[in-house]
Amino acid sequence: MGAQKRLVVIGGDAAGLSAAAQARRLRSAEELEIVVLEQGPEASYSACGIPYWIGGLVADRDRLIARTPASFTAQDITLRTGTRAEEIDLAAGTVTVAGGERLGYDHLVVATGGRPARPPVPGLDAAGVYGVHKLADGADIRAAIAAGACRAVVLGGGYIGLEMAEVLQTRGLDVTVVLADPLPMAQLDTDMGERVCKAMGDMGFDVQTGQPVREIEVDADGAVAAVRTDTGSYPADLVVLGLGMGPETALARAAGLAIGVTGGVDVDRTQRSRSHPEVFAAGDCAQTFHRVTGEAAHVALGTHANKQGRIAGSVIGGRAARFAGVLGTAMTKVGDLEVARTGLCTTQAEQGGFDFRAETIEGTTKAGYFPGAAQITVKVITDRGSGLLLGGQIVGGPGSGKRIDVLATAIWAGMTAEELAGSDLSYAPPFSPTYDPVVVAARVASRVEQG
Amino acid sequence: MGAQKRLVVIGGDAAGLSAAAQARRLRSAEELEIVVLEQGPEASYSACGIPYWIGGLVADRDRLIARTPASFTAQDITLRTGTRAEEIDLAAGTVTVAGGERLGYDHLVVATGGRPARPPVPGLDAAGVYGVHKLADGADIRAAIAAGACRAVVLGGGYIGLEMAEVLQTRGLDVTVVLADPLPMAQLDTDMGERVCKAMGDMGFDVQTGQPVREIEVDADGAVAAVRTDTGSYPADLVVLGLGMGPETALARAAGLAIGVTGGVDVDRTQRSRSHPEVFAAGDCAQTFHRVTGEAAHVALGTHANKQGRIAGSVIGGRAARFAGVLGTAMTKVGDLEVARTGLCTTQAEQGGFDFRAETIEGTTKAGYFPGAAQITVKVITDRGSGLLLGGQIVGGPGSGKRIDVLATAIWAGMTAEELAGSDLSYAPPFSPTYDPVVVAARVASRVEQG
Numbered sequence: 001m002g003a004q005k006r007l008v009v010i011g012g013d014a015a016g017l018s019a020a021a022q023a024r025r026l027r028s029a030e031e032l033e034i035v036v037l038e039q040g041p042e043a044s045y046s047a048c049g050i051p052y053w054i055g056g057l058v059a060d061r062d063r064l065i066a067r068t069p070a071s072f073t074a075q076d077i078t079l080r081t082g083t084r085a086e087e088i089d090l091a092a093g094t095v096t097v098a099g100g101e102r103l104g105y106d107h108l109v110v111a112t113g114g115r116p117a118r119p120p121v122p123g124l125d126a127a128g129v130y131g132v133h134k135l136a137d138g139a140d141i142r143a144a145i146a147a148g149a150c151r152a153v154v155l156g157g158g159y160i161g162l163e164m165a166e167v168l169q170t171r172g173l174d175v176t177v178v179l180a181d182p183l184p185m186a187q188l189d190t191d192m193g194e195r196v197c198k199a200m201g202d203m204g205f206d207v208q209t210g211q212p213v214r215e216i217e218v219d220a221d222g223a224v225a226a227v228r229t230d231t232g233s234y235p236a237d238l239v240v241l242g243l244g245m246g247p248e249t250a251l252a253r254a255a256g257l258a259i260g261v262t263g264g265v266d267v268d269r270t271q272r273s274r275s276h277p278e279v280f281a282a283g284d285c286a287q288t289f290h291r292v293t294g295e296a297a298h299v300a301l302g303t304h305a306n307k308q309g310r311i312a313g314s315v316i317g318g319r320a321a322r323f324a325g326v327l328g329t330a331m332t333k334v335g336d337l338e339v340a341r342t343g344l345c346t347t348q349a350e351q352g353g354f355d356f357r358a359e360t361i362e363g364t365t366k367a368g369y370f371p372g373a374a375q376i377t378v379k380v381i382t383d384r385g386s387g388l389l390l391g392g393q394i395v396g397g398p399g400s401g402k403r404i405d406v407l408a409t410a411i412w413a414g415m416t417a418e419e420l421a422g423s424d425l426s427y428a429p430p431f432s433p434t435y436d437p438v439v440v441a442a443r444v445a446s447r448v449e450q451g
Numbered sequence: 452m453g454a455q456k457r458l459v460v461i462g463g464d465a466a467g468l469s470a471a472a473q474a475r476r477l478r479s480a481e482e483l484e485i486v487v488l489e490q491g492p493e494a495s496y497s498a499c500g501i502p503y504w505i506g507g508l509v510a511d512r513d514r515l516i517a518r519t520p521a522s523f524t525a526q527d528i529t530l531r532t533g534t535r536a537e538e539i540d541l542a543a544g545t546v547t548v549a550g551g552e553r554l555g556y557d558h559l560v561v562a563t564g565g566r567p568a569r570p571p572v573p574g575l576d577a578a579g580v581y582g583v584h585k586l587a588d589g590a591d592i593r594a595a596i597a598a599g600a601c602r603a604v605v606l607g608g609g610y611i612g613l614e615m616a617e618v619l620q621t622r623g624l625d626v627t628v629v630l631a632d633p634l635p636m637a638q639l640d641t642d643m644g645e646r647v648c649k650a651m652g653d654m655g656f657d658v659q660t661g662q663p664v665r666e667i668e669v670d671a672d673g674a675v676a677a678v679r680t681d682t683g684s685y686p687a688d689l690v691v692l693g694l695g696m697g698p699e700t701a702l703a704r705a706a707g708l709a710i711g712v713t714g715g716v717d718v719d720r721t722q723r724s725r726s727h728p729e730v731f732a733a734g735d736c737a738q739t740f741h742r743v744t745g746e747a748a749h750v751a752l753g754t755h756a757n758k759q760g761r762i763a764g765s766v767i768g769g770r771a772a773r774f775a776g777v778l779g780t781a782m783t784k785v786g787d788l789e790v791a792r793t794g795l796c797t798t799q800a801e802q803g804g805f806d807f808r809a810e811t812i813e814g815t816t817k818a819g820y821f822p823g824a825a826q827i828t829v830k831v832i833t834d835r836g837s838g839l840l841l842g843g844q845i846v847g848g849p850g851s852g853k854r855i856d857v858l859a860t861a862i863w864a865g866m867t868a869e870e871l872a873g874s875d876l877s878y879a880p881p882f883s884p885t886y887d888p889v890v891v892a893a894r895v896a897s898r899v900e901q902g
Contacts, residue, residue, distance in 0.1 A: 014885070046818065046820070046880065046885075048818070048878075048879065048880050048885075049818060049820055049821070049880050052820075052821060052880055052881070057821065057822050058820050058821065058822070063819075063820035064820060159879070291875070301878065302878060302885045303875070303876070303878045303885055303886065304875075306885055306886065307873070323873075324870075324873040324874075325875075326875050327875040328875075329875040329876060329877050329878075330877060330878075330879075331877035331878065331879045331882060331883075332879050333879070333881055333882075338882075340877055342875065342877070367497065367499070367500060368514075369497070369500055369503075369509050369514035369515060370500070370503060370508065370509065371508050371509070399853070401877065401879075401882060402850070402853065402854070402877065402882055402883070403853070403856070404877050405854070405856070405857045405876045405877055405887070405889075406856045406857060406860050408874060408875055408876055408877065409857050409860040409861050409864070409866075409871070409874055409876070410860050410864065412866075412870070412871075412873075412874040412875065413860070413861065413864030413865070413866050413870070414864070415860075415863075415864050419775075419863070419864070420860070420863075422758070422774075422775040422863075423775075423859060423860055423863040424742070424754070424755075424776075424777050424778040424779075424780040424793065424859055424863065425754070425780060425856045425859055425860070426780050426781060426782035426791055426793070426852065426853060426855050426856055426859065427499075427752065427753065427754045427780075427782065428499065428610070428781075428782045428783050428784070428852075429497065429499050429500050429503055430503070430784055431782060431784075431789075431852060431853055432782075432853070434465070434497075434499075434753045434754055434757055435754065435757065436856070438856075
């Protein structure tokens with residue numbers, strides 16, 4: 001004995017728990033004590049599932065909790081919920097938790113997660129304004145609906161915004177979506193975003209674009225009454241913040257860990273802090289890099305959090321591992337419309353200095369004669385010289401979105417449009433036209449490539 | 452003038468029409484006359500859609516016809532339906548059609564398609580025994596059902612067999628599937644085929660495995676009465692041949708074109724005959740090669756036919772093009788069960804001399820808590836030394852099958868399991884768990900790889 005070391009993980013969600021679990025796989029309890037500090041009441045819940053719980057598609061809140069406390073005990077991982085880390089002392093190698101207790105560590109993983117963006121406007125703290133980040137947010141919104149809220153304003157037209165718009169409409173509310181950007185889904189090109197915007201209008205959403213929110217108007221009781229922009233005032237019993245997620249780095253900043261240009265903790269590909277390599281950061285609090293451009297990126301998503309946590313846990317456990325980057329692959333739906341993207345959009349390709357071309361095709365999700373065949377639009381962006389695939393976007397009916405994974409895999413592997421056009425994708429009338437729409441898009445891109 | 456050449460295409464379906472259309476894109480009518488000879492009454496129909504027309508999902512036969520005669524006229528392509536090519540004279544450069552007319556050609560594309568396998572047993576020509584190859588087959592089966600057929604026996608447990616079993620059951624028939632193989636879907640490994648077999652049993656199909664058919668028993672009127680194997684006799688009002696498709700090469704053989712080991716016309720990667728490079732062959736009548744093994748292969752599928760025809764048309768039109776091989780990607784469904792495969796199964800990997808390993812994982816198609824999340828099983832086969840992905844198989848509920856395209860793309864690109872495990876696939880609760888099941892399978896394969 002005596003040689004046991006201690007890993008302290010700050011944050012008990014995707015990144016932190018993946019780090020803990022992977023470190024435990026590689027190091028026994030005799031070798032490594034693992035303590036996870038989680039400020040909230042639960043660890044390991046699916047934030048992405050909260051809209052669907054609000055919408056009633058997921059009946060039970062507990063279904064969003066991926067792991068029980070007992071499962072951590074079984075792994076000899078000490079999970080301390082309701083325990084807020086208040087200070088990291090890098091020189092001393094300690095973490096101080098609320099109440100004053102100091103925990104020494106040999107290895108530290110900072111996994112403090114994300115922080116929902118909040119516009120700097122009056123009234124944001126009014127009763128009836130909700131985030132969609134914690135399980136408690138979900139419970140609050142459900143309670144507000146149960147109490148008779150009829151009119152909802154969703155701020156933001158990204159993934160969370162769209163998902164919340166959908167579920168609130170499902171629950172019978174009139175939904176207005178207010179966004180500062182000219183179109184929903186800012187990660188899409190204009191032509192694709194327009195399709196989303198039009199479809200949302202057809203579904204009965206009131207989409208107000210190009211309007212930064214100026215004030216949350218409150219009534220005499222201090223409850224939300226409306227959302228005001230320069231253009232109008234939109235009555236609301238309920239306001240949902242769907243403005244995206246930034247890195248939560250207050251603790252890391254205070255400790256002196258270097259922060260990157262994206263605002264996330266600056267880490268190398270092993271998830272080690274660039275300023276303090278003995279400290280790891282992973283998940284929504286950390287900066288990462290884009291696989292195509294090599295540039296710094298911040299993408300708050302559970303998949304990356306899981307993988308980065310796993311990388312940190314591997315390295316701590318003594319196994320070499322490197323994070324391989326992100327493509328910004330993302331997918332969502334609103335009503336029957338599926339929306340997905342990966343890699344670079346044209347704006348990113350321009351900013352990245354690529355000489356690129358973009359091609360867009362229209363197709364169907366199944367053989368055209370098959371019942372339920374829905375329209376699908378696929379856009380691909382390729383490097384003009386090499387023909388390498390740089391990015392892809394898909395908007396279409398049921399069965400469209402997951403096709404983005406083919407483009408994500410092809411970009412990941414460094415394929416050209418021509419190579420993808422020749423590839424052997426599955427075909428059966430209930431699932432695809434003879435040429436899958438993704439292949440058609442790649443073929444058009446490669447045909448153009450050939451002049 | 453005077454320099455106009457003539458392209459003759461034998462066969463007016465996927466391969467032949469793709470060749471014609473691509474040649475026309477590259478050569479004007481002044482440069483190249485294009486004549487397509489089709490023995491049947493229609494060109495360009497979807498054979499893969501016939502089961503669904505029989506099943507009533509596709510209401511109108513004409514919906515299976517991809518292109519109208521007028522569309523060929525508009526392209527200056529002379530389509531001669533009902534015109535059977537009877538002889539190719541390679542030395543003279545002529546094709547003789549029924550009736551004796553001889554057409555000279557400068558370029559020839561043989562696209563005679565496939566021939567449904569027929570077991571050499573008595574009774575196969577009885578009334579009530581049908582293929583599923585031509586539109587007329589579909590019409591005949593529909594008529595038999597309308598006339599009161601109650602009991603169907605489907606011979607063969609491949610894609611056509613399963614699809615026909617499904618649609619006949621949908622139409623209210625009792626369906627027995629009789630197959631010589633020990634399990635349905637012979638292109639799957641045993642463990643995956645067993646899942647399909649069990650699921651089919653649960654759906655109410657009577658699946659009789661390991662029983663080569665010995666005789667089609669006929670009644671006094673010469674109509675089918677039962678299918679007899681060594682084990683039993685299965686009463687039938689209707690027998691469907693779903694035994695797969697071989698190359699139709701009678702014309703090519705008679706002309707002296709070299710035939711490959713698979714029975715298809717032996718062609719190089721530009722679709723030129725290896726024995727007579729001035730002649731092209733494409734589609735179900737041609738031999739092709741497997742991208743992973745490099746070995747000769749025959750896969751009768753519209754996607755390959757389209758691409759190969761396009762290659763031939765490009766080369767004839769003066770543009771360099773090469774066919775890039777097949778992975779044997781295939782997909783089908785029976786009831787709610789989706790079945791898909793790509794690359795090498797374990798039998799093929801063994802035959803190919805690979806030192807491989809196979810890993811199988813269980814997952815869900817959506818986030819586990821999301822309504823409609825269905826079970827999915829993913830099997831991946833990797834090269835033991837390099838970690839390269841060799842093959843994949845998927846069996847599962849709705850949303851499972853098309854995920855094979857990620858594996859097909861990864862194998863196509865020469866990715867390792869570890870690379871795929873690190874890739875950035877889409878995640879949203881209605882469409883995927885945080886880690887897509889395909890990524891989980893790749894990760895398990897790569898973890899094992901690391902020891």
